[in-house]
Amino acid sequence: EVQLVESGGGLIQPGASLRLSCAASGFPFSTYSMNWVRQAPGKGLEWLSYISGNGSTTYYADSVKGRFTISRDNAKNSLSLLMNSLRDEDTAVYYCASLGDYYDSSGDYYYVAYWGQGTLVTVSS
């Protein structure tokens, strides 16, 4: 069974830093790229960051570029998001998700869409 379990959320003051973690199991973690996606209260989904399977490639949304850093430890099947200089508008549920197009050993296409249940980050003084 595929599982993605986020942790590290909580109440944090503006300007502070926070590290979120995501523990993965049930799928070949190092093979799949990973993402962080957030959802502010009552709002839609916002993609934040991508990391390739081997960790060599990362992308960020403009809203978090320079403040957030994505990383992964394939030996521990773990994904992280280091968030610096947090702002009120960073308040959201943060999801880790594996979303991507792949081909199996037979060359057949398949799509992966695994989501965690999210962790709430509240930025407030």
Next chain:
Amino acid sequence: SYELTQPSSVSVSPGQTARLTCSGDVLAKKYARWFQQKPGQAPILVIFKDSERPSGIPERFSGSSSGTTVTLTISGAQVEDEADYYCYSAADNNLLFGGGTRLTVL
């Protein structure tokens, strides 16, 4: 930068057909996916590659694409289909979500 535009809400009666659209220039060259999200839950994939349905998703869910617009069709919508629906695609080095459509079935 690319954007995906969805109507904020769609309302149908049970048994009617719901059509949810998503528009954006990127859709002319990239596949769209659709996610369903119910309150307090993580999103669930209902359509990928514009029109493919994952296993376990009811046949009443279908997708189509024409130019820069993709459409999620729910034929014979059920009360349990009431949810937020997000289209999603990839562009350059970014992943894009549409703003979401709240589907009401009542």
